[in-house]
Every structure is written in C-alpha cells, then in structure tokens.
Amino acid sequence: MTLKFEQFDNQFGARIHGLHEDRIIGQQLVEELAAGLTEHGVLLMRGGEISPRRLVELGRAFGELEILPEPDKRHPDHPEIFDLTNVRKDGAVVDFEEPQAVFLRGTERWHTDSSFRKVPCLCTMLYAVEVPDAGGETQFANMYAALEQLPDDLRYVVNGKRLIHSYVYSRANNPGRMDPMSPEEEAKYPAVSHPWVRTHKDGRQSLYMGGHVSHVEGMDLDEGRELVEEVLVAATKSEFVYEHHWAENDLVIWDNRSTLHRLRPYEISARRRIMRRVTVAGVDPVR
C-alpha cells in the first residue's frame, strides 16, 4: 500500500496522502484508488495546485471519462473537463435567474450524478479553482449507513421496489425555471428504472435514489413521491452526512454508486465559485 487514507470522523470519507503531482499513475495506484473510493465513499486530495492535464489523468485512473453534452461548458483544452462556474465568459458573476445560475442552483437538491442513465456514472471529481468564503459547501450522504439504519417499516417498504429516474422530470422540477426541452431532446433521455436498494459487487447494499427520481414503479404517483420524500429525509440525517468546506486546490472524488450529494447555497450572484468537474463513466447497470 503506497497511498494513505486518513478517515474523517463518522467513518465516512477520507483524505488521500501520498499522491503527488509528479507521481506516475500505474496499475497498483489505480487499484488502491478504486479500493479507497469503494471503502470510503468520498476522497479528498488537499494541497498544491492540480493542472487540468493532471486532473484528466487522475480521472482516467478510475475509468473512461464522460464528455458532457454542453459544449459551451467544456474546458477549452480538455473536453473531458466540465467548467462549473458562476462567472460568465465576460468575467462578470451571473444573475440569480439566468440559465447558468439556475443550472447550478439545481444541484442544491440531494442527487447522485446521472442516475437517469441506464448505466449511471461511477464517480465524479470536483476541483476547486476559486471558492466563496461563505456558503457553497458540498454535502455528501452515506447510503450504506442510511440503508443499514433505515427504520424497519421503511426498510420493509423499499425492499424489492424500483424507482423511475428521469432527466426530463428532474429538469422540469428544477427549483429555478429552465427552458422546456424539445420533443427531440426529450427523446434522448428516456426514463429508466433502477432498484431502490442497490447491491454492489462485494455484496454490500445501499439506497439508490435522489433528485432525478420521478416516482416509484408500480405505485400511485403521489403516494410513491411521498414515500420517496420520507425515505430521503431518513437517509440524509446529519449522522450520515459529511459536509465539505472547500479550500482552493481541493479535489474531492465521490462514489456516485453509494452516496448522495448536494450543493449548499451561497450568494451566487455576488461571490465567485469556479470548479472543474470530471465524470467517470459507469461500467455496470444498477443491480
């Protein structure tokens, strides 16, 4: 073992030591990173600056990288990097209601990235270039612990049920108003069904849900949505949550298979927050 994982309090999340900028990422390191991610759910690299090239290299250690659909948000030299920023191309901070701000504010709901895909992504990496001095934290919730400690009556209800995840639904229910999608666009994102209780390769189980969930398969819409809300509240209690307070140059990597996350509000039209995101594609469908 050449990397060291220093666990955060609460047995959820860990800081990585020993992964310097000049270290070549070989097979052994790849295996250690993958094992660390599965074990801890959230990983933090804190220290020196990470170049865009290195960020892509680190992402590739986990798997194939996704290229996100919006070309205007891609990093000019590295299309695998998605620029998440409230600073416009002209250098001004966005207005509260403009599309760029509305998109960012949409991530204030608990979710797991790309759960609306048949094969959702494996992990996301977020690197902080510039962060506000108040607000803009990211919270992560441990879905292994949440399932383990779910009250018996809820555990009984979620077992064996499937949730319908839909990008069209989550986008239409974004807290800010987004432009409606054309029928052609909608057709690109058919709703998918995933089990509510996800079984991982090692046999462990966790809850799998979040902001892209439209409803419970085979259940009355309203009744199902109420149930989803009830389970979400139970699953995101503070004892399952790690709140990350960003420092510049922080890189946080989270396992989308077993965690939920959300952005905490900040003064989006006053304080600059510039992040670079890399998304690692999933390999297996949710089981």
Ligand SMILES: [Fe+2]
């Ligand atoms: Fe996200």
